[in-house]
Amino acid sequence: MSESNQTPSKADETELLQLRQEIDQLDQEILNLISRRAQCALRVAEVKMKADPGQAVFYRPEREAQVLSRVMERNPGPLGNEDMARLFREIMSACLALERPLEVAYLGPEGTFTQQAAKKHFGQWVKTKPMPAIDEVFREVDAGAVQYGVVPIENSTEGVVNHTLDTFITSNIKIVGEVELRIHHHLMAGPNTNRDKITRVYSHQQSLAQCRKWLDAHMPQAERIAVNSNAEAARRVQGEWNSAAIAGEMASELYDLEIIETKIEDSPDNSTRFLIIGAQEVDTSGADKTSLVVSMRNEPGALYHLLKPFNDFGVDMTRLESRPSPSGNWTYVFFIDFVGHTRDANVQEALSAIRKTAVEVKVLGSYPKGVL
Numbered sequence: 332m333s334e335s336n337q338t339p340s341k342a343d344e345t346e347l348l349q350l351r352q353e354i355d356q357l358d359q360e361i362l363n364l365i366s367r368r369a370q371c372a373l374r375v376a377e378v379k380m381k382a383d384p385g386q387a388v389f390y391r392p393e394r395e396a397q398v399l400s401r402v403m404e405r406n407p408g409p410l411g412n413e414d415m416a417r418l419f420r421e422i423m424s425a426c427l428a429l430e431r432p433l434e435v436a437y438l439g440p441e442g443t444f445t446q447q448a449a450k451k452h453f454g455q456w457v458k459t460k461p462m463p464a465i466d467e468v469f470r471e472v473d474a475g476a477v478q479y480g481v482v483p484i485e486n487s488t489e490g491v492v493n494h495t496l497d498t499f500i501t502s503n504i505k506i507v508g509e510v511e512l513r514i515h516h517h518l519m520a521g522p523n524t525n526r527d528k529i530t531r532v533y534s535h536q537q538s539l540a541q542c543r544k545w546l547d548a549h550m551p552q553a554e555r556i557a558v559n560s561n562a563e564a565a566r567r568v569q570g571e572w573n574s575a576a577i578a579g580e581m582a583s584e585l586y587d588l589e590i591i592e593t594k595i596e597d598s599p600d601n602s603t604r605f606l607i608i609g610a611q612e613v614d615t616s617g618a619d620k621t622s623l624v625v626s627m628r629n630e631p632g633a634l635y636h637l638l639k640p641f642n643d644f645g646v647d648m649t650r651l652e653s654r655p656s657p658s659g660n661w662t663y664v665f666f667i668d669f670v671g672h673t674r675d676a677n678v679q680e681a682l683s684a685i686r687k688t689a690v691e692v693k694v695l696g697s698y699p700k701g702v703l
Protein backbone atom coordinates (compact mmCIF):
# COMPACT_ATOMS: atom_id res chain seq x y z
CA MET A 332 0.00 0.00 0.00
CA SER A 333 1.36 3.45 -0.85
CA GLU A 334 1.98 5.90 1.95
CA SER A 335 -0.61 8.37 0.72
CA ASN A 336 -3.38 5.85 1.27
CA GLN A 337 -2.56 5.32 4.91
CA THR A 338 -4.61 7.26 7.44
CA PRO A 339 -2.39 9.76 9.33
CA SER A 340 -1.35 8.80 12.83
CA LYS A 341 -2.57 10.81 15.81
CA ALA A 342 0.75 12.73 15.89
CA ASP A 343 0.52 13.55 12.18
CA GLU A 344 -3.07 14.71 12.64
CA THR A 345 -1.94 17.12 15.34
CA GLU A 346 0.86 18.46 13.17
CA LEU A 347 -1.47 18.98 10.18
CA LEU A 348 -3.86 20.89 12.38
CA GLN A 349 -1.05 23.12 13.64
CA LEU A 350 0.28 23.72 10.12
CA ARG A 351 -3.16 24.72 8.89
CA GLN A 352 -3.56 27.12 11.79
CA GLU A 353 -0.20 28.64 10.95
CA ILE A 354 -1.18 28.99 7.29
CA ASP A 355 -4.42 30.73 8.30
CA GLN A 356 -2.46 33.19 10.42
CA LEU A 357 0.06 33.83 7.67
CA ASP A 358 -2.72 34.38 5.15
CA GLN A 359 -4.20 37.03 7.42
CA GLU A 360 -0.80 38.73 7.62
CA ILE A 361 -0.32 38.54 3.83
CA LEU A 362 -3.81 39.98 3.39
CA ASN A 363 -3.04 42.91 5.68
CA LEU A 364 0.32 43.54 4.02
CA ILE A 365 -1.09 43.49 0.48
CA SER A 366 -3.79 45.92 1.61
CA ARG A 367 -1.19 48.25 3.09
CA ARG A 368 0.80 48.02 -0.14
CA ALA A 369 -2.32 48.90 -2.16
CA GLN A 370 -2.93 51.91 0.13
CA CYS A 371 0.62 53.12 -0.64
CA ALA A 372 0.04 52.75 -4.38
CA LEU A 373 -3.19 54.74 -4.09
CA ARG A 374 -1.34 57.46 -2.21
CA VAL A 375 1.35 57.51 -4.95
CA ALA A 376 -1.45 58.14 -7.44
CA GLU A 377 -2.76 61.07 -5.39
CA VAL A 378 0.70 62.62 -5.20
CA LYS A 379 1.21 62.17 -8.97
CA MET A 380 -2.19 63.77 -9.65
CA LYS A 381 -1.39 66.73 -7.38
CA ALA A 382 1.92 67.33 -9.17
CA ASP A 383 0.49 67.09 -12.68
CA PRO A 384 -3.32 66.88 -12.76
CA GLY A 385 -3.55 66.89 -16.56
CA GLN A 386 -0.93 64.38 -17.56
CA ALA A 387 0.04 62.31 -14.53
CA VAL A 388 1.73 59.11 -15.68
CA PHE A 389 0.76 56.25 -13.40
CA TYR A 390 2.60 53.33 -14.97
CA ARG A 391 6.36 53.39 -14.35
CA PRO A 392 8.12 50.60 -16.29
CA GLU A 393 11.50 51.20 -14.66
CA ARG A 394 10.04 51.04 -11.16
CA GLU A 395 8.15 47.81 -11.89
CA ALA A 396 11.31 46.23 -13.36
CA GLN A 397 13.23 47.18 -10.20
CA VAL A 398 10.55 45.68 -7.94
CA LEU A 399 10.57 42.39 -9.90
CA SER A 400 14.37 42.18 -10.05
CA ARG A 401 14.61 42.76 -6.31
CA VAL A 402 12.05 40.04 -5.62
CA MET A 403 14.12 37.61 -7.70
CA GLU A 404 17.37 38.61 -6.00
CA ARG A 405 16.03 38.36 -2.46
CA ASN A 406 13.70 35.38 -2.81
CA PRO A 407 14.51 33.00 0.07
CA GLY A 408 12.76 30.01 -1.61
CA PRO A 409 11.46 27.31 -1.76
CA LEU A 410 9.33 28.97 -4.50
CA GLY A 411 11.39 29.58 -7.65
CA ASN A 412 12.45 33.15 -8.53
CA GLU A 413 10.24 33.33 -11.55
CA ASP A 414 7.20 31.96 -9.73
CA MET A 415 7.69 34.48 -6.97
CA ALA A 416 8.16 37.35 -9.45
CA ARG A 417 4.93 36.34 -11.20
CA LEU A 418 3.03 36.58 -7.93
CA PHE A 419 4.42 40.08 -7.39
CA ARG A 420 3.67 40.93 -11.03
CA GLU A 421 -0.02 40.30 -10.26
CA ILE A 422 0.06 42.22 -6.96
CA MET A 423 1.50 45.25 -8.80
CA SER A 424 -0.99 44.84 -11.61
CA ALA A 425 -3.89 44.98 -9.13
CA CYS A 426 -2.34 47.95 -7.30
CA LEU A 427 -1.87 49.84 -10.56
CA ALA A 428 -5.47 49.13 -11.60
CA LEU A 429 -6.54 50.86 -8.36
CA GLU A 430 -4.73 54.00 -9.53
CA ARG A 431 -6.24 53.74 -13.00
CA PRO A 432 -6.84 50.60 -15.14
CA LEU A 433 -4.33 50.45 -17.97
CA GLU A 434 -5.56 50.01 -21.52
CA VAL A 435 -3.25 48.28 -23.93
CA ALA A 436 -3.72 47.65 -27.67
CA TYR A 437 -2.17 44.52 -29.17
CA LEU A 438 -1.95 42.65 -32.45
CA GLY A 439 -5.18 40.67 -32.34
CA PRO A 440 -7.51 38.95 -32.63
CA GLU A 441 -8.13 37.69 -29.11
CA GLY A 442 -6.07 34.64 -28.19
CA THR A 443 -2.85 35.61 -30.00
CA PHE A 444 0.60 35.22 -28.49
CA THR A 445 0.78 39.02 -28.48
CA GLN A 446 -2.19 39.13 -26.08
CA GLN A 447 -0.43 36.53 -23.93
CA ALA A 448 2.69 38.74 -23.97
CA ALA A 449 0.63 41.78 -22.92
CA LYS A 450 -0.77 39.87 -19.93
CA LYS A 451 2.66 38.54 -19.02
CA HIS A 452 4.12 42.05 -19.04
CA PHE A 453 1.30 44.04 -17.40
CA GLY A 454 -0.44 41.30 -15.37
CA GLN A 455 -4.05 40.14 -15.46
CA TRP A 456 -5.60 43.47 -14.49
CA VAL A 457 -4.71 45.18 -17.76
CA LYS A 458 -7.51 45.80 -20.26
CA THR A 459 -6.41 44.49 -23.65
CA LYS A 460 -7.79 45.77 -26.95
CA PRO A 461 -7.23 43.69 -30.12
CA MET A 462 -6.20 45.52 -33.31
CA PRO A 463 -6.22 43.93 -36.79
CA ALA A 464 -2.70 45.03 -37.83
CA ILE A 465 0.63 46.16 -36.38
CA ASP A 466 0.42 49.72 -37.70
CA GLU A 467 -3.04 50.05 -36.18
CA VAL A 468 -1.56 49.25 -32.77
CA PHE A 469 0.86 52.16 -33.32
CA ARG A 470 -1.97 54.44 -34.48
CA GLU A 471 -4.13 53.61 -31.48
CA VAL A 472 -1.30 54.59 -29.12
CA ASP A 473 -0.49 57.71 -31.16
CA ALA A 474 -4.12 58.85 -31.03
CA GLY A 475 -4.14 58.42 -27.23
CA ALA A 476 -7.02 55.92 -27.42
CA VAL A 477 -4.93 53.54 -25.28
CA GLN A 478 -1.84 54.24 -23.15
CA TYR A 479 0.36 51.42 -24.47
CA GLY A 480 0.66 48.90 -27.26
CA VAL A 481 2.28 45.47 -27.66
CA VAL A 482 3.80 44.30 -30.97
CA PRO A 483 6.04 41.35 -31.90
CA ILE A 484 9.59 42.28 -32.92
CA GLU A 485 11.59 39.07 -33.40
CA ASN A 486 11.31 35.31 -33.20
CA SER A 487 14.24 33.07 -32.31
CA THR A 488 13.56 30.76 -35.27
CA GLU A 489 12.03 33.05 -37.90
CA GLY A 490 13.93 36.30 -37.33
CA VAL A 491 12.68 39.89 -37.25
CA VAL A 492 9.14 41.07 -37.83
CA ASN A 493 9.87 43.51 -40.65
CA HIS A 494 6.49 45.14 -40.46
CA THR A 495 7.16 46.33 -36.92
CA LEU A 496 10.63 47.65 -37.83
CA ASP A 497 9.26 49.54 -40.83
CA THR A 498 6.50 51.16 -38.77
CA PHE A 499 9.11 52.58 -36.38
CA ILE A 500 10.85 54.40 -39.26
CA THR A 501 7.90 56.74 -39.77
CA SER A 502 6.34 56.78 -36.30
CA ASN A 503 7.18 58.94 -33.27
CA ILE A 504 6.10 56.32 -30.79
CA LYS A 505 8.61 55.30 -28.11
CA ILE A 506 9.65 51.89 -26.86
CA VAL A 507 8.96 51.70 -23.10
CA GLY A 508 9.63 48.02 -22.45
CA GLU A 509 10.18 44.52 -23.78
CA VAL A 510 8.90 41.06 -22.92
CA GLU A 511 9.94 37.64 -24.10
CA LEU A 512 7.55 34.72 -24.41
CA ARG A 513 8.32 31.02 -24.87
CA ILE A 514 6.21 30.04 -27.86
CA HIS A 515 4.61 26.62 -27.62
CA HIS A 516 2.52 25.57 -30.58
CA HIS A 517 -0.22 22.99 -30.13
CA LEU A 518 -2.24 21.11 -32.71
CA MET A 519 -5.93 21.58 -31.88
CA ALA A 520 -9.32 20.77 -33.34
CA GLY A 521 -13.03 20.70 -32.55
CA PRO A 522 -14.31 17.86 -30.32
CA ASN A 523 -15.76 15.90 -33.27
CA THR A 524 -12.55 15.81 -35.27
CA ASN A 525 -10.82 12.48 -35.80
CA ARG A 526 -7.07 12.92 -35.93
CA ASP A 527 -6.69 10.48 -38.85
CA LYS A 528 -9.24 12.37 -40.95
CA ILE A 529 -7.50 15.75 -40.82
CA THR A 530 -6.89 17.04 -44.33
CA ARG A 531 -6.18 20.70 -43.57
CA VAL A 532 -4.00 22.51 -41.05
CA TYR A 533 -4.53 26.24 -40.60
CA SER A 534 -2.12 28.65 -38.92
CA HIS A 535 -0.16 31.85 -39.34
CA GLN A 536 2.62 31.45 -41.89
CA GLN A 537 5.33 31.87 -39.23
CA SER A 538 3.81 29.16 -37.05
CA LEU A 539 3.51 26.75 -39.99
CA ALA A 540 7.20 27.40 -40.65
CA GLN A 541 8.08 26.85 -36.98
CA CYS A 542 6.38 23.42 -37.04
CA ARG A 543 7.45 22.36 -40.54
CA LYS A 544 9.48 19.28 -39.55
CA TRP A 545 6.75 18.01 -37.23
CA LEU A 546 4.13 18.44 -39.97
CA ASP A 547 6.36 16.69 -42.54
CA ALA A 548 6.80 13.74 -40.21
CA HIS A 549 3.29 13.42 -38.73
CA MET A 550 0.82 15.00 -41.14
CA PRO A 551 2.42 14.89 -44.58
CA GLN A 552 -0.98 14.43 -46.25
CA ALA A 553 -2.60 17.54 -44.78
CA GLU A 554 -2.74 20.74 -46.78
CA ARG A 555 -1.16 23.69 -44.90
CA ILE A 556 -3.17 26.87 -45.13
CA ALA A 557 -1.73 30.20 -43.98
CA VAL A 558 -4.20 32.63 -42.39
CA ASN A 559 -3.80 36.05 -40.72
CA SER A 560 -3.19 34.83 -37.19
CA ASN A 561 -3.14 31.68 -35.06
CA ALA A 562 -6.30 32.82 -33.33
CA GLU A 563 -8.01 33.19 -36.73
CA ALA A 564 -6.93 29.60 -37.52
CA ALA A 565 -8.46 28.39 -34.25
CA ARG A 566 -11.71 30.25 -34.92
CA ARG A 567 -11.99 28.66 -38.36
CA VAL A 568 -11.58 25.04 -37.34
CA GLN A 569 -14.30 25.38 -34.70
CA GLY A 570 -16.94 24.40 -37.25
CA GLU A 571 -14.89 22.10 -39.53
CA TRP A 572 -14.70 18.39 -38.74
CA ASN A 573 -11.66 17.59 -40.94
CA SER A 574 -9.36 20.51 -40.04
CA ALA A 575 -6.92 21.35 -37.29
CA ALA A 576 -5.24 24.58 -36.23
CA ILE A 577 -1.78 25.30 -34.88
CA ALA A 578 -2.04 27.90 -32.13
CA GLY A 579 -1.26 28.68 -28.51
CA GLU A 580 -3.10 27.56 -25.39
CA MET A 581 -5.12 30.79 -25.09
CA ALA A 582 -6.67 30.18 -28.51
CA SER A 583 -7.71 26.62 -27.59
CA GLU A 584 -9.48 27.91 -24.48
CA LEU A 585 -11.10 30.82 -26.28
CA TYR A 586 -12.53 28.68 -29.08
CA ASP A 587 -13.23 25.50 -27.08
CA LEU A 588 -10.87 23.30 -29.05
CA GLU A 589 -9.23 20.10 -27.92
CA ILE A 590 -5.46 19.92 -27.96
CA ILE A 591 -4.49 16.86 -30.01
CA GLU A 592 -0.73 17.22 -29.66
CA THR A 593 1.21 19.62 -27.46
CA LYS A 594 4.48 21.48 -28.19
CA ILE A 595 4.90 20.59 -31.85
CA GLU A 596 7.40 23.42 -32.55
CA ASP A 597 10.62 22.19 -34.19
CA SER A 598 12.90 24.19 -31.95
CA PRO A 599 12.33 23.51 -28.23
CA ASP A 600 13.46 26.98 -27.15
CA ASN A 601 11.39 28.81 -29.68
CA SER A 602 10.63 32.26 -28.24
CA THR A 603 9.39 35.63 -29.43
CA ARG A 604 10.35 39.07 -28.17
CA PHE A 605 7.65 41.74 -28.01
CA LEU A 606 7.99 45.49 -27.54
CA ILE A 607 5.84 47.67 -25.35
CA ILE A 608 5.24 50.99 -27.08
CA GLY A 609 3.96 54.25 -25.62
CA ALA A 610 4.40 58.00 -25.52
CA GLN A 611 6.58 58.39 -22.42
CA GLU A 612 10.32 58.51 -21.88
CA VAL A 613 11.42 56.02 -19.27
CA ASP A 614 13.89 56.75 -16.44
CA THR A 615 16.88 54.50 -15.81
CA SER A 616 16.15 51.25 -13.98
CA GLY A 617 19.80 50.25 -13.63
CA ALA A 618 19.50 47.44 -16.22
CA ASP A 619 18.40 49.13 -19.44
CA LYS A 620 18.53 48.81 -23.20
CA THR A 621 18.27 51.45 -25.90
CA SER A 622 17.01 51.14 -29.48
CA LEU A 623 17.91 53.47 -32.37
CA VAL A 624 17.11 53.91 -36.04
CA VAL A 625 20.01 55.42 -37.98
CA SER A 626 20.19 56.38 -41.62
CA MET A 627 23.62 56.70 -43.19
CA ARG A 628 24.79 58.12 -46.49
CA ASN A 629 25.42 55.39 -49.03
CA GLU A 630 29.21 55.74 -49.19
CA PRO A 631 32.35 53.69 -48.48
CA GLY A 632 33.01 53.19 -44.77
CA ALA A 633 29.49 54.20 -43.69
CA LEU A 634 28.93 51.07 -41.62
CA TYR A 635 32.42 51.37 -40.12
CA HIS A 636 31.69 54.94 -38.96
CA LEU A 637 28.42 53.76 -37.49
CA LEU A 638 29.99 50.89 -35.52
CA LYS A 639 33.25 52.51 -34.41
CA PRO A 640 31.78 54.74 -31.64
CA PHE A 641 30.26 51.68 -29.94
CA ASN A 642 33.73 50.22 -29.66
CA ASP A 643 35.40 53.52 -28.74
CA PHE A 644 33.03 54.26 -25.85
CA GLY A 645 32.54 50.68 -24.64
CA VAL A 646 28.86 50.38 -25.53
CA ASP A 647 27.67 46.77 -25.90
CA MET A 648 25.63 46.41 -29.10
CA THR A 649 23.14 43.54 -28.91
CA ARG A 650 21.43 43.74 -32.31
CA LEU A 651 21.94 45.25 -35.75
CA GLU A 652 19.39 44.99 -38.54
CA SER A 653 19.23 46.80 -41.84
CA ARG A 654 16.07 47.64 -43.79
CA PRO A 655 15.62 49.39 -47.13
CA SER A 656 15.00 53.10 -46.55
CA PRO A 657 11.50 54.34 -47.44
CA SER A 658 13.24 57.04 -49.53
CA GLY A 659 14.29 54.25 -51.92
CA ASN A 660 17.43 54.40 -54.13
CA TRP A 661 18.99 51.33 -52.51
CA THR A 662 19.73 53.22 -49.32
CA TYR A 663 19.35 51.55 -45.94
CA VAL A 664 18.38 52.37 -42.40
CA PHE A 665 19.93 50.52 -39.47
CA PHE A 666 18.15 49.35 -36.34
CA ILE A 667 20.49 49.09 -33.38
CA ASP A 668 19.91 47.80 -29.84
CA PHE A 669 22.53 48.25 -27.16
CA VAL A 670 22.94 47.87 -23.41
CA GLY A 671 22.59 51.14 -21.47
CA HIS A 672 20.40 54.23 -21.18
CA THR A 673 20.62 57.55 -23.08
CA ARG A 674 21.40 59.17 -19.71
CA ASP A 675 24.62 57.14 -19.34
CA ALA A 676 27.74 59.22 -20.08
CA ASN A 677 29.35 56.68 -22.47
CA VAL A 678 26.09 56.30 -24.38
CA GLN A 679 25.86 60.07 -24.81
CA GLU A 680 29.41 60.20 -26.13
CA ALA A 681 28.76 57.35 -28.60
CA LEU A 682 25.53 58.99 -29.79
CA SER A 683 27.15 62.36 -30.44
CA ALA A 684 29.94 60.65 -32.41
CA ILE A 685 27.35 58.80 -34.53
CA ARG A 686 25.38 62.01 -35.11
CA LYS A 687 28.49 63.53 -36.74
CA THR A 688 28.39 61.04 -39.63
CA ALA A 689 24.75 59.89 -39.81
CA VAL A 690 22.06 61.52 -41.91
CA GLU A 691 19.55 60.94 -39.14
CA VAL A 692 19.56 59.33 -35.69
CA LYS A 693 16.26 58.59 -33.99
CA VAL A 694 16.23 57.23 -30.45
CA LEU A 695 13.28 54.85 -30.23
CA GLY A 696 13.66 54.66 -26.49
CA SER A 697 15.63 53.55 -23.45
CA TYR A 698 13.73 50.96 -21.44
CA PRO A 699 14.27 48.30 -18.78
CA LYS A 700 15.49 44.91 -19.95
CA GLY A 701 12.72 42.34 -19.71
CA VAL A 702 12.72 40.75 -16.23
CA LEU A 703 10.16 37.95 -16.50
Ligand SMILES: C=C(O[C@@H]1C=C(C(=O)O)C=C[C@H]1O)C(=O)O
Pocket residue numbers: 371372375389390391392394395398422423424426427
Ligand atom coordinates in the same frame (compact mmCIF):
# COMPACT_ATOMS: atom_id res chain seq x y z
C1 LIG B 1 3.30 52.78 -7.07
C2 LIG B 1 3.66 53.30 -8.24
O1 LIG B 1 2.91 53.21 -9.40
C3 LIG B 1 2.76 52.03 -10.14
C4 LIG B 1 2.62 50.84 -9.30
C5 LIG B 1 3.74 50.16 -8.86
C6 LIG B 1 3.67 49.12 -7.78
O2 LIG B 1 2.58 48.67 -7.44
O3 LIG B 1 4.72 48.80 -7.21
C7 LIG B 1 4.98 50.44 -9.46
C8 LIG B 1 5.13 51.34 -10.48
C9 LIG B 1 3.96 51.97 -11.11
O4 LIG B 1 3.63 51.28 -12.29
C10 LIG B 1 4.95 54.06 -8.34
O5 LIG B 1 5.12 54.87 -9.24
O6 LIG B 1 5.83 53.83 -7.48
